[in-house]
Amino acid sequence: MFFLALLPFYALAFLWTLRLSSVRSWVEAALSAIPLALALFTVGVGIPGRFLQDLGVAFAISSVACLTVSLVLLARRRSAWPQTRWPFRRADLSWMGVLAVVSLLVGIVTYRYAIFDEVRLQGHIPVVEQMLRGHFPPSYIAFPEVDFRYHYAFNILAALLAKAFHLPGYLGIDLATGLCWVGFVVGLLRLFRGLSIPRNGWALAFVFVALSGGMSWLLVPRHDGGAGMLFQLPHWQQMFIFGRVIHPSLIMYFFQHPVSLGLVFFLAMLRCFQRWSEDGDRLSYVTGVFFLGALSLAQVMLFATSLAGLGAVFFYRFFRADIPRAKNFFEGLGVLLGALAMAFALGGFFQWTAGAESQPLRLTWPPGYLRNEFYARGRTIAWWHALTWYFSGFGLALLLIPLAWWRAWRARREFLVLFLLAFGVFSFLVPHFFQYSFSWDIVKWFFAFEFSGRILAAWAFWPWVARGAARQALAWALVLFGTVTPLRFLGELAFRSGASFTRAELRIAGYRRPEWRGAFAALTERMIAAPGNYGMVGSSPSPSVSLAMATGFPMIQLDFNTVAMPVGRQRIADRQAVLKTLAENPSRPLLQELGLRWIVFSCAEAKGLSPTAKRLLQELEADPGVEKFTHSEGPRDCFQAYRLR
Numbered sequence: 001m002f003f004l005a006l007l008p009f010y011a012l013a014f015l016w017t018l019r020l021s022s023v024r025s026w027v028e029a030a031l032s033a034i035p036l037a038l039a040l041f042t043v044g045v046g047i048p049g050r051f052l053q054d055l056g057v058a059f060a061i062s063s064v065a066c067l068t069v070s071l072v073l074l075a076r077r078r079s080a081w082p083q084t085r086w087p088f089r090r091a092d093l094s095w096m097g098v099l100a101v102v103s104l105l106v107g108i109v110t111y112r113y114a115i116f117d118e119v120r121l122q123g124h125i126p127v128v129e130q131m132l133r134g135h136f137p138p139s140y141i142a143f144p145e146v147d148f149r150y151h152y153a154f155n156i157l158a159a160l161l162a163k164a165f166h167l168p169g170y171l172g173i174d175l176a177t178g179l180c181w182v183g184f185v186v187g188l189l190r191l192f193r194g195l196s197i198p199r200n201g202w203a204l205a206f207v208f209v210a211l212s213g214g215m216s217w218l219l220v221p222r223h224d225g226g227a228g229m230l231f232q233l234p235h236w237q238q239m240f241i242f243g244r245v246i247h248p249s250l251i252m253y254f255f256q257h258p259v260s261l262g263l264v265f266f267l268a269m270l271r272c273f274q275r276w277s278e279d280g281d282r283l284s285y286v287t288g289v290f291f292l293g294a295l296s297l298a299q300v301m302l303f304a305t306s307l308a309g310l311g312a313v314f315f316y317r318f319f320r321a322d323i324p325r326a327k328n329f330f331e332g333l334g335v336l337l338g339a340l341a342m343a344f345a346l347g348g349f350f351q352w353t354a355g356a357e358s359q360p361l362r363l364t365w366p367p368g369y370l371r372n373e374f375y376a377r378g379r380t381i382a383w384w385h386a387l388t389w390y391f392s393g394f395g396l397a398l399l400l401i402p403l404a405w406w407r408a409w410r411a412r413r414e415f416l417v418l419f420l421l422a423f424g425v426f427s428f429l430v431p432h433f434f435q436y437s438f439s440w441d442i443v444k445w446f447f448a449f450e451f452s453g454r455i456l457a458a459w460a461f462w463p464w465v466a467r468g469a470a471r472q473a474l475a476w477a478l479v480l481f482g483t484v485t486p487l488r489f490l491g492e493l494a495f496r497s498g499a500s501f502t503r504a505e506l507r508i509a510g511y512r513r514p515e516w517r518g519a520f521a522a523l524t525e526r527m528i529a530a531p532g533n534y535g536m537v538g539s540s541p542s543p544s545v546s547l548a549m550a551t552g553f554p555m556i557q558l559d560f561n562t563v564a565m566p567v568g569r570q571r572i573a574d575r576q577a578v579l580k581t582l583a584e585n586p587s588r589p590l591l592q593e594l595g596l597r598w599i600v601f602s603c604a605e606a607k608g609l610s611p612t613a614k615r616l617l618q619e620l621e622a623d624p625g626v627e628k629f630t631h632s633e634g635p636r637d638c639f640q641a642y643r644l645r
Contacts, residue, residue, distance in 0.1 A: 003164040008067035009044065013037035016586065018281055031525045031553040032190065035183045035268040036287070038261065039294040040066065041160060042153040046297055046346045047051055049156075055136040059160060091200035095235040096497040098203045099185060102211070105490040106254075111491055114170060114590035115255040116508075121545050121559035124155060124257055128169035129552025133161035137347060142562050142575065144536065144554040149566050151348050153298040154180070156255040169552070173257070180260035184210075185364045187267025194274050194416060195459040201466065204475060205458040212454055212483040213237055213249040236492075237485035238508050239395070243384045244373045247393030247446045257533040259447070262299025266306065270416060273310075277415030289335055293342025300349045301444050303339075305430075309423035310335055313415060320413075344446035348470055362435050369431045374440035378477065394450055395482040402459070417456070424452040439564040516550050519631035523639045526551040526629060527598065533643070535597025538582075543639075547600060556582075556594055586616050594643055603630075617642070 013036035017029055044066065049058030109115070118124045122141050127148065130138050138148040138155065154176060161179075162172025188209065189202060195249050219234040219241075232239045237249045253259045272288035275281055292310075295303040314332030317323050343350040364372040370381050370389060381389075390398055401424070408421040427449035431442045465475045498506075516524060520543075527533055530550050536554045537547055544557040556579065564574060582590060591599075599620070601609075608618070620626045625645040632638035 002476065004159070005063040006164050007039045008070055010037045011070040012066040013040055013068055015077070016287070018077075019073070019288060020272075020281075028546060031182070031186045034179065035187055035264045035291075037290070038157060038179065038183055038264055039268070039291055041157050042261075042294050042297060043342065043346065044292070045160065046153065046156055047342075050137050050345075050347050051589050052476070053136060053543040054134070055131055055156070055159065056134070056163070060135075062205065076494060089199060092197075095189075095199065095202035095206060097362050097612075098206060103181065103185070103399045104488075105494050106181050106251075107178060108494040109255075109490055110174050110181075112304070112498075114173075116254065117561060118170070119545065119549065120561045121548050121555060121557060122561035122565065122634045123545075123549070124158070124173055125170050126548035127152060127155045128158045128162065128172055128292065129156065129549065131552070132162060132169055133528065135534065135552070139554070140562060140565070140567060141548050143571065146567060146571075147347070147351060149349050149351065151258045151262070151297055151300045153346075153348075154261040156297075157261065158257075160605065170549070177255070177257065177260055180257075180264055181254070183206065184254070184267065185262035187264055191267055191455065192458070197458060197462050198466075201458075201462050202383045204465070204472070204479060205462070205639060208458055208479045209451070210250060211483040211486045212397065212450060213251075213396075213482050213487075214247070214391060214393040214395040215482075216241075216246060217484045217488065219388075219392060231316075233504055233508060234392075235485065236489045236505070236508065240375070241389045241392055242381055243376050243379060244370055244381070244389055245375060245388065245440055245443060245451070247443055248320070249489070249490060250451060251488045253444070253447050256300045259444075261297060262302045263297040263451075265298050266302050269295065270419065273419070274416040285331070285334075289338040292335065292339040293346070295349045296339065296343035296347040296350060302448060303343070305423055305426050305448055306447070307336065307339060308426045309419050310314060312422035312426075313419050316412065316418060330438055333580040362437055364433060364435050365577055367433045368444075369442075372435050374435060374442070393446070394535055396483065397450060397454055397457065400457045401450070404453060404456040407454050417459070420452045420456045422640075424449050424456065427452065441564075452473065452643075516517065516546075518633040518637040519639050520550070520637070522631040523600070523641055526631075527551050527553065527641070533597070535537060536595050537598040537600060538591070538594065538596045539598075541603075543600060543602060551596070556596070586613050588616065588619060591616075591644065599642040601640050603635070606640050620644070 008009075010033060012558055014029060015034040016036055016302055017033040021032070026459040036155045040062075044062035045055065045058050047058075048061055049055045052058050052061075083581070100152045114125065120126075126141050127138050130141070135144075138150075138152060140146050140148055157179070158169065158172040158176040160172075161175045162169050165172075165175070167175070184205075188206065192202055192205050210428065216239060219239075224395045235272075236252070237246060238244050238252065254263070263369075269288050269291035272284045272291060276284040276288060292306060293301065311332070314328060314335070317328045320328075340350075360376055370376065370386050405424065405616055408417045412418045412421070429447045434442060436442050461475075465471050492505075524547065530575050534553060536556060537544070537551075538548055538556050541557050545559070548554065556575070558572065558575060558579070578590070579592065606617075615628040620642050629641040629643070630639070631641075
């Protein structure tokens with residue numbers, strides 16, 4: 001019955017939405033409440049959970065609080081309820097059909113595969129499983145003593161859904177991804193309405209924005225881009241071009257789960273602030289700040305850039321004669337202080353953690369993204385190669401967005417339009433002047449630039465497109481030209497046999513959903529059976545990822561994700577040195593130094609251990625305080641485990 005505790009969050013979101021806006025039907029109200037419900041999950045559980053260090057208790061407290069507030073709002077409600085009928089029009093058939101097809105593809109891909117960082121040692125599945133084991137706030141899988149400095153709101157949502165419906169972590173992730181897709185679609189359509197794009201233009205606008213893609217599909221994969229053929233996937237817009245990683249499409253970013261939830265909060269925040277700027281509605285203002293604060297734990301890049309964009313808007317409003325300066329100042333200050341207070345209360349990136357270090361934006365001079373790109377290492381690039389990179393990633397939108405910016409500047413008195421302009425400019429400038437020290441993730445600012453720019457372009461060009469059937473046909477032709485890579489990505493993952501995928505495709509986005517069977521399943525079930533079993537696991541790199549995904553236990557191994565995150569460089573170097581010593585000369589004191597609770601081998605690995613390692617295992621077997629488990633269902637499905645006390 002745990003799932004019933006989810007209902008108060010949605011009930012409060014539903015009643016809050018009815019007070020927030022004049023929705024016309026129950027269907028619209030029910031869908032519009034989803035982004036707010038997701039934010040309530042994140043904030044309502046994230047803040048108390050961080051200080052109580054117990055996700056389950058925090059969830060129970062927040063559920064009771066939401067139920068209490070919902071009953072109060074219900075008792076005080078005096079306005080009429082929405083209509084039971086949906087005001088359907090023939091113009092709705094086009095966008096509903098588009099949404100149905102795209103949503104079906106997204107749903108199939110979500111269910112079939114664990115994409116990108118789901119399947120990593122320091123990936124989403126291990127973090128969700130870690131939460132399900134009662135370890136909250138989460139820590140690094142390789143360093144359980146160091147709090148996880150990351151935007152893990154999506155992981156909280158996935159863990160709550162998995163716990164509510166008694167599912168493994170990876171299925172909780174699938175459910176959370178589906179909810180985020182619904183929230184994203186709802187937010188985008190509501191934003192189109194706020195930008196006065198009529199319903200007969202929603203299909204074109206949605207395809208243009210959500211299925212954005214460049215022209216990389218016109219390239220051939222034979223050039224290795226300086227990084228090896230393994231990464232060359234022009235048909236999916238995932239490749240190196242002259243030694244630089246391409247800017248991926250929006251639909252690929254959506255499966256990077258901080259973006260999944262971040263887009264939901266970002267779009268909802270925009271609509272709230274727009275409504276406040278037009279009507280002066282205080283509840284919309286407060287809700288906008290609430291979404292902005294929740295965004296800090298969902299997607300920190302969108303949060304930081306949104307703060308900068310809002311700062312630019314309030315700065316411009318300071319010089320408008322029709323807006324009182326004191327009022328504008330305190331409203332802007334309220335946004336800043338409210339959002340930062342929530343950010344530091346939620347934690348994630350906004351916490352001080354011993355053993356971690358920041359990954360600051362490093363100023364690069366002379367400026368230029370392609371000159372200073374993470375993998376390029378300062379190598380020069382010819383101007384025609386640079387054009388190839390930009391048009392391969394952005395396509396024709398690269399020409400439309402500057403025109404949309406010009407149109408937005410002329411309409412700068414509109415809050416939403418000015419914000420999208422400022423947000424887009426900041427997003428474009430950051431990767432040209434800054435880089436991260438440990439990863440290539442600065443490229444994500446290009447996603448923010450393109451996403452905001454395409455929304456502005458849809459707003460700016462719709463009046464021209466709507467003037468005739470010929471113009472609409474031309475617009476559809478140009479838009480569909482840019483959807484080749486996202487549609488191929490979705491279509492091939494949805495319908496192609498996994499056996500036909502190349503190594504490159506499997507590496508990027510073709511991991512099968514994990515399903516534990518046989519001896520491995522028996523072993524991991526035994527490992528997680530008792531709460532006292534939680535502890536550091538010593539294993540070779542090969543089974544460590546699967547063990548982390550199945551149990552959420554900390555592992556001694558490192559992976560690329562861990563190294564690319566803000567973990568202390570000396571801590572990583574020390575672990576690498578210990579791993580080398582452990583491989584060459586393992587000893588009991590070394591196991592104690594690492595704080596190992598478990599040692600796990602496949603039976604085949606155990607046979608190939610060095611004489612020193614075999615002597616250590618014999619010593620462990622002779623110790624009455626060490627338990628040995630062997631689970632075997634054949635020579636290829638056999639595991640040995642030692643539980644140290």
